[in-house]
Amino acid sequence: xxxxxxxxxxxxxxxxxxxxxxxxxxxxxxxxxxxxxxxxxxxxxxxxxxxxxxxxxxxxxxxxxxxxxxxxxxxxxxxxxxxxxxxxxxxxxxxxxxxxxxxxxxxxxxxxxxxxxxxxxxxxxxxxxxxxxxxxxxxxxxxxxxxxxxxxxxxxxxxxxxxxxxxxxxxxxxxxxxxxxxxxxxxxxxxxxxxxxxxxxxxxxxxxxxxxxxxxxxxxxxxxxxxxxxxxxxxxxxxxxxxxxxxxxxxxxxxxxxxxxxxxxxxxxxxxxxxxxxxxxxxxxxx
Amino acid sequence: xxxxxxxxxxxxxxxxxxxxxxxxxxxxxxxxxxxxxxxxxxxxxxxxxxxxxxxxxxxxxxxxxxxxxxxxxxxxxxxxxxxxxxxxxxxxxxxxxxxxxxxxxxxxxxxxxxxxxxxxxxxxxxxxxxxxxxxxxxxxxxxxxxxxxxxxxxxxxxxxxxxxxxxxxxxxxxxxxxxxxxxxxxxxxxxxxxxxxxxxxxxxxxxxxxxxxxxxxxxxxxxxxxxxxxxxxxxxxxxxxxxxxxxxxxxxxxxxxxxxxxxxxxxxxxxxxxxxxxxxxxxxxxxxxxxxxxxxxxxxxxxxxxxxxxxxxxxxxxxxxxxxxxxxxxxxxxxxxxxxxxxxxxxxxxxxxxxxx
Numbered sequence: 324x325x326x327x328x329x330x331x332x333x334x335x336x337x338x339x340x341x342x343x344x345x346x347x348x349x350x351x352x353x354x355x356x357x358x359x360x361x362x363x364x365x366x367x368x369x370x371x372x373x374x375x376x377x378x379x380x381x382x383x384x385x386x387x388x389x390x391x392x393x394x395x396x397x398x399x400x401x402x403x404x405x406x407x408x409x410x411x412x413x414x415x416x417x418x419x420x421x422x423x424x425x426x427x428x429x430x431x432x433x434x435x436x437x438x439x440x441x442x443x444x445x446x447x448x449x450x451x452x453x454x455x456x457x458x459x460x461x462x463x464x465x466x467x468x469x470x471x472x473x474x475x476x477x478x479x480x481x482x483x484x485x486x487x488x489x490x491x492x493x494x495x496x497x498x499x500x501x502x503x504x505x506x507x508x509x510x511x512x513x514x515x516x517x518x519x520x521x522x523x524x525x526x527x528x529x530x531x532x533x534x535x536x537x538x539x540x541x542x543x544x545x546x547x548x549x550x551x552x553x554x555x556x557x558x559x560x561x562x563x564x565x566x567x568x569x570x571x572x573x574x575x576x577x578x579x580x581x582x583x584x585x586x587x588x589x590x591x592x593x594x595x596x597x598x599x600x601x602x603x604x605x606x607x608x609x610x
Numbered sequence: 611x612x613x614x615x616x617x618x619x620x621x622x623x624x625x626x627x628x629x630x631x632x633x634x635x636x637x638x639x640x641x642x643x644x645x646x647x648x649x650x651x652x653x654x655x656x657x658x659x660x661x662x663x664x665x666x667x668x669x670x671x672x673x674x675x676x677x678x679x680x681x682x683x684x685x686x687x688x689x690x691x692x693x694x695x696x697x698x699x700x701x702x703x704x705x706x707x708x709x710x711x712x713x714x715x716x717x718x719x720x721x722x723x724x725x726x727x728x729x730x731x732x733x734x735x736x737x738x739x740x741x742x743x744x745x746x747x748x749x750x751x752x753x754x755x756x757x758x759x760x761x762x763x764x765x766x767x768x769x770x771x772x773x774x775x776x777x778x779x780x781x782x783x784x785x786x787x788x789x790x791x792x793x794x795x796x797x798x799x800x801x802x803x804x805x806x807x808x809x810x811x812x813x814x815x816x817x818x819x820x821x822x823x824x825x826x827x828x829x830x831x832x833x834x835x836x837x838x839x840x841x842x843x844x845x846x847x848x849x850x851x852x853x854x855x856x857x858x859x860x861x862x863x864x865x866x867x868x869x870x871x872x873x874x875x876x877x878x879x880x881x882x883x884x885x886x887x888x889x890x891x892x893x894x895x896x897x898x899x900x901x902x903x904x905x906x907x908x909x910x911x912x913x914x915x916x917x918x919x920x921x922x923x924x925x926x927x928x929x930x931x932x933x934x935x936x937x938x939x940x941x942x943x944x945x946x947x948x949x950x951x952x953x954x955x956x957x958x959x960x961x962x963x964x965x966x967x
Contacts, residue, residue, distance in 0.1 A: 452683050465648060505695035513760065514683040514712030527699040605740035 360580035370580040376569075379595035392551075392561070393544035395485045399539055401533070403484065409521070411492075412499045422496065426489040433486060437553030440482035441467075444554070462556040467554060475555040482550045482574040483579065491536045498532025499525070541597070542590045551584075559605070562586050612673030612686065612763035612796055613638045613661065619668030620652050621820075627734040628654045630820045631668065631967050636813075641790060641797045642825075646817030647843070652800045653768055655817070659798060660766050661685050673763055683712070688762035692769040694753040696741040702728075702752050703737040706813070709760035727755040730789055747778045754786065755765065758793060765790070767799040771806060783809060804844050808832070834945075838879060838952035841945065847884050847909065847920045853949070854878040861946075864894050868944065870906045877949035886943035887921040893938030898931050910935065 361372055376382055428436065443449045444466045456462045466480060502525065509526045526533075548563035551586055557564075562582060570579035614636040621629040638643045645650040655706045659670055659720035661682035670677055677685045688709065696705050703724055704711075710720045728734045731751040741749060750770060757765055770786075771779045787810055790797055801807055806816050806827045815825040816839075824836035835841035841849035854861040854871065856878065861871035863880040871878060885907075887894075896914035903925070910921045910929055921937055927936060946955040 503693065503695070505691045505693055506697060508682075509689070509691060509697070510708070511662070512660060512682045512687060512689045513709035513756070515708075516683070519712070524697065530699075536789040605742050 326530070338421065341464065357580045357583050360363070360577055361584045364577070372577040373584075375575075376578050376581045376585070379565075380521070381560045381565060384563050385565045386585075388559055389545055389547065389562045390474070390542060392479060392483070392547055393541055394428055395480050396487075396547075397537070398542050399480070399484050399543055400488045400491050403488050404495050404536070406489075406527075407492050408495040408499055411496055411523075417514055421575045422492075425492055428486050429489040429493070432549070434549040434553065436482060436486040438548040440478065440485070441553050444478055469556070469558040475559045478554050479547070479551050479559065482554060483544070483547065486550065491540055494532050494536040495529065498529050498535075501532075530601055530603070537597050537601070538594050541593045545590050545593075613640075614764060614796060614798070615669075615671040615674075616655075616659070617669050617671075619655065619658060619670065619854055621663045621740045622666045628820055629658075629665075629891075632820075632822055634815055634822060634825060636796060636798060636853040637821070639794045639796055641810060641812045643811035643814050644798060644800045644817055645802070645804060645807040645814050645844075645944040647802055651820040652802075656766055656768055657802045658800060659764070660687055660689055661866060664853065666846065668877040677929075686763035688757035688760050688765050690753045690765070690770045691766040692758050692772060694749045694770075694773075696744075696749050696752050696756070698741040700740070701737065702733065702739050702741075702744070704735075705741070706759050710755060713760070719803065723759050724755075727759045730758070730792070731755045731785075746774055747782060750774060750782060754789070758789070758795070762795060765795045765797045767797065769801055771801070772801070779806075786810070804846070808844075816843065818843070820863045833943075834954065836954050838947045838954075840938075840948075841881050841883075845883055847922070849881045849883050849945070850917075850919050851947075852880045852882075852914070852917055852919070854880045854946070864896075864917070864919075866892070866894055872946050872955035874955065878953075878955070879947040881947055882939050882943060884920040885922040886940045887923070887937040888940055889923070889927060890936055890938030893936050895934055895936045896937050898929055898933050901929050901931060 324386075362368055362370070364371060365439060406424055411418060411425070414421060431439070441448070446463045446465050446467075447469075449477060451460070451463045452467065455463065468474060470589070506524050506528060507520055510520045546563050547561055548567065551559055551561050551564060557568075562585065566579050566582040569575050569582060616632060616634040619632045620627070632651075632655060634642070634655075644655060646652045654663060659672075661677065661680060663679065672685055672687070674829060674863060682689075696702075697708070700708070705810045706724045706727060706965060707720045710723055715723075724737070725734065728737060729753060732749060733751045733755060736744065736752070741752070744752065750773075757767075771782055771869060774782060783806060788913055790810075793928070799807075799846060811828055813825060813827055814831045815822045816831060817823070818837075818839050824831055824835075824840050825851075826836075831840060832844055835844065835849070838851065842851070852863050854863045854868075854877075856871065857867060859871070859873075860869045861878050861880070862868075868880075894914055896912035896919055897910045898910055899913040899918075902909040902911075904922075906925065907922045908925055908927075908929065910923055912919050912921070923929065947953065
């Protein structure tokens with residue numbers, strides 16, 4: 324045992340064994356179960372559940388809403404977080420306080436965040452009260468009207484940006500801290516103004532952090548659920564909402580599993596894309 | 611090309627005074643080395659000249675123009691950073707051409723200038739590579755090439771050789787000297803390495819605790835240190851210092867009487883470089899403690915009236931530990947300092963002509 328523990332070849336594997344067992348029991352086994360559920364019936368292998376899913380009238384809206392939300396929310400979050408991170412790192416005093424304030428939404432669950440924005444936007448909510456009090460509107464407006472899909476979409480975008488930009492911010496602030504300040508100083512000495520320094524030096528050097536933030540935020544964006552459920556209910560179907568609906572309302576876990584596989588496939592595709600697109604090519608052997 | 615005029619520049623970081631009213635003028639085309647230990651303020655002074663740091667007081671002029679309110683990019687300077695700061699996401703070509711591209715120079719012109727400086731530094735074959743594919747020495751050449759490419763009025767270098775291994779440092783030092791002599795650019799070069807300073811500088815400005823204690827050509831700094839600190843800091847092994855007591859017109863040092871010592875000032879301290887000592891019939895008599903052969907010479911450490919005293923002597927002299935050795939200063943090489951202020955006093959014998967001033 325003593326020899327086994329001191330062996331440099333065996334020890335690393337022994338050390339990752341507990342974590343591996345944990346992952347196998349609570350991640351890999353359920354994952355295999357979901358795959359089996361999605362692709363099998365009593366007669367064996369089948370794509371029938373995927374057909375059922377695709378034939379449902381809500382599937383296409385759910386797919387396009389989810390992709391649409393991700394494509395709108397993530398770029399806004401990355402841009403906002405870049406601006407905020409640049410501001411935070413430039414602060415000489417009170418940097419930590421500002422950072423904590425910026426990251427408060429991180430401490431709030433997505434369901435609670437949805438409720439906060441619902442309280443703001445509903446017919447008798449804060450926004451209506453303020454606008455009415457200021458005399459801007461004659462009476463309460465229904466901002467979350469189920470007939471106004473675009474309005475619901477915008478409400479969800481705003482709530483998601485408020486809720487989850489901070490995680491991007493935290494990653495980018497950490498990333499900015501890793502860039503030696505000499506690069507910025509060298510660019511300054513050699514004639515680059517603030518904007519050029521940002522786009523020619525800071526942004527490219529921030530690539531590893533941007534990659535992490537993009538992958539993390541995009542995957543989470545495909546799992547958008549609670550905020551949508553609170554603000555739009557069934558009027559803005561999304562993939563995760565449909566998964567929930569098939570699993571618990573319609574009690575068909577086969578189709579729910581098929582939805583889960585679709586979400587996984589999209590997330591995987593985007594992750595691979597970001598890994599490829601933002602890959603560091605400068606360390607490969609010179610031609 | 612331009613001269614630099616630094617007047618009464620002071621810098622405070624909170625309660626810490628990093629620079630005290632520094633004055634320094636650098637002539638057009640001159641190579642000045644700021645030499646000092648870490649914390650002496652040399653890098654702070656360089657960064658103030660570059661505009662990367664603002665002075666708390668005082669003014670900096672480059673080419674007769676006040677630059678205190680100008681950002682670095684409007685000062686006509688170029689800089690080589692200690693860690694090189696070669697942009698990792700750009701090729702060597704784009705790095706060298708960065709300053710030129712910022713000036714919106716036509717591509718053909720950039721190409722011509724990049725190739726010229728790359729040739730000067732022997733890195734033409736690396737132009738397509740990225741920083742991550744270069745060795746430390748190659749990265750250093752890229753940083754120098756990038757600075758020379760913009761043909762700056764003033765070139766600032768912050769310990770550019772300190773991250774290289776000893777052999778490469780020697781090689782780059784000689785090469786740098788050649789390249790910079792050719793370009794005749796006004797240069798300020800920061801280092802803590804006195805050998806580097808001596809070999810490169812037209813003039814060395816020795817810095818200590820936020821002040822320039824002496825600014826003079828290398829031989830003068832070496833032979834006529836302005837203060838006891840400079841004598842101890844420059845030279846390896848450092849200058850020997852011994853307490854002296856006045857006796858009439860002269861002074862007695864470790865039992866040996868010097869007939870005339872500087873009349874001015876209070877208490878005296880005596881200084882002599884280890885290589886300015888030779889065996890003699892009369893002089894400092896001490897017991898040899900350690901003999902270290904150094905190839906061409908031998909370093910002898912002896913105990914002289916309770917003080918450690920070092921001498922660099924010829925190899926052919928047979929010296930053994932435990933023996934008593936009598937050494938005398940070579941004519942004109944003894945130095946006297948004010949024991950309290952550390953300031954240099956006139957030499958005991960007729961002063962040698964100041965060389966290279």
